[in-house]
Amino acid sequence: MNLRRTRAIFNKEFIQIWRDPRSLAMAFFIPMLLLVLFGYALSLDIDNIPMAVWNQDGSQTSMRFLDNFKLSKYFNIMGYYDNYPVMEHLVDKGKAMIIMVIPKHFSKQIQSNGIAPLQVIIDGSDSNTAQIALGYVNSVVYSYNQKFVKDALAVNSIANATPVDLRSRIWFNQDLDSKLFIVPGLIAIIMMIIAALLTSLTIAREWERGTMEQLISTPVRSIELIIGKFAPYFVIGFIDLVISVVVGIMLFGVPLRGSTVLLFVTSGIFLTGALMLGIYISVAAKSQLMASQMAILTSFLPTFMLSGFTYEIFNMPQWVQYITYLVPARYFIVILRGIYLKGVGIEALWPNIIALFIFSFIAVRLAIVKFKKKVA
């Protein structure tokens, strides 16, 4: 391998990226956009659930009961109404997600019978969110009931009779803030975007424009060409990595509890594999259009859907779970979340690091072999 040749290709490639607004946007703007979108807007947390209330009872007991919802950050009582059609209309329009009706004699029934019905209607068109909303309602009602029982027993000087006292603690992400969990995973997504949308074009473009014809008439070697083309994208990937880490910490308060060095080293391994995969696709494809479609299908989509970034792997059907073992980002996301949130190191992450190594090694081999074959 000759350094002068490799550098010539590196410089040329860099100038081309720098002059092409589309490449620049893909290199820097899209990663930033994703960070901001996922960090701010696309929170997977469900809070401020809009709730329409019809309080037919109007008693003090019912008001105190409603206070429990008012004080919870998960609910937002959007208004009080006195008929069904108006509230149903709100649900139809998506303005309200829950309708709560406190029936007449609510407080009276509690005081005399010790039990009173409460009607809750939930918009189930998004089943997942409905499930979670119902869970929140249950827990508010549950804690109200518990307090009521406790108070009643105390009045009669009877000791607490609740047999199991649940004392749960959530580790690593105490507030269950989904952005702490999303932002580290985004690093894998951003790297795949650079590989899929940028690198996959680099060689296909040379064939398409006829510049490869001139290049292969020169003594340039496959390895020089591949390294020279790989390096600029590696630099871009690393700049994006640093930006993601800094933005994550400064803007979103994502803690980086583990080793920064380990984060950068493992990212380097993953990035190498992802870029080489992009180059492989670029060599295999006949045109730029085909290259980018192939890249999105084979590297970007699986990373997005099957890596555990958006959907938990253990929630997937068994056969899909087997497929996820072939998605390199799966291992990288475990590493990212491990380093970021759990603060663990090689002692816990080594199996995933080895998997990443194997992926990168295969990708490098594939790219080089494929290119040599194509040129010969």
Next chain:
Amino acid sequence: MSNEGIAVSVQNLEKKFGAFTAVNRINFDVRKGEIFGFLGPNGAGKSTTIRMLCGIITPTSGTGTVGGFDIKNEQEKIKENIGYMSQKFSLYDDLTVEENINFYAGIYKLSRHDRDERKEQIIKLAGIEAFRSNATKTLSGGWKQRLALGCSLIHKPRIIFLDEPTSGVDPITRENFWGIIKGLAKQGVTVFVTTHYMDEAENCDRMTLIYKGTIIAMGTPEEMKTKFMRDEIIQIRVDEPEEWAERLSSVEGIKESALFGSTIHAVSPSAKKTIPLITKLFEREGLKSYKMAKIKASLEDVFVSLIEDYDKEHPV
């Protein structure tokens, strides 16, 4: 090979793409320092041959050497010693003129000092001083071709291969381009050039005509016009050449009568015998204003007649 004065030599060189034979066992030698024209219509096998010689594709069979290196086993060595300019413009449009030159200087491992020195020579040679900082895409066709030629010369190759260097370029630029090529040959550079503009062939020291993958003639321009042209050409100027071109082909002795610009070229084994017959036809038809003379065959006449003979001997 054994011969010191030979730059390129091929024996029985063949290239097949599936069932299609693009180049059919051709033989030729190119001497050092000559301008060797490789001529033929589009699709004759010119580019395929040049790409085999440059080590871009591997021949199906046959042997050959370029600069003393084997075209099958020493492609890397060949690539270091030749310059190649492909038919399609193949520099980077989004780079400036200078950046393109820098890139190829890097590819040929020139040191920074050598590069800067060579770059100035190249820019001067190609006459592109005014555009050195312009994006290549803003250059017109002719200037692009000159830049491409310059880039292929960056490492001072002793042999250069130019594939249709003047296609799509205006006549003045073409002439200019040939000036550069002749200058290179004077410095001892061997120039192997393909073209389908037959008039350009006059610039070559020697040439070969390839048609349907087969070489059908080889020699100096003078030899081509004498050795390969036994027939004579009669140039006829009339008011309605389209109509007359067709009617003349029925005159006894005329093998071929075709439009040639605004005139008709009639091919006949003997102009002396044929001219009176044409005169007779014109008189019979009452045509008064015409001019007719035997002329020296141009290369284009030669090639057209050679290709027609070949097609007659090898019906599809």
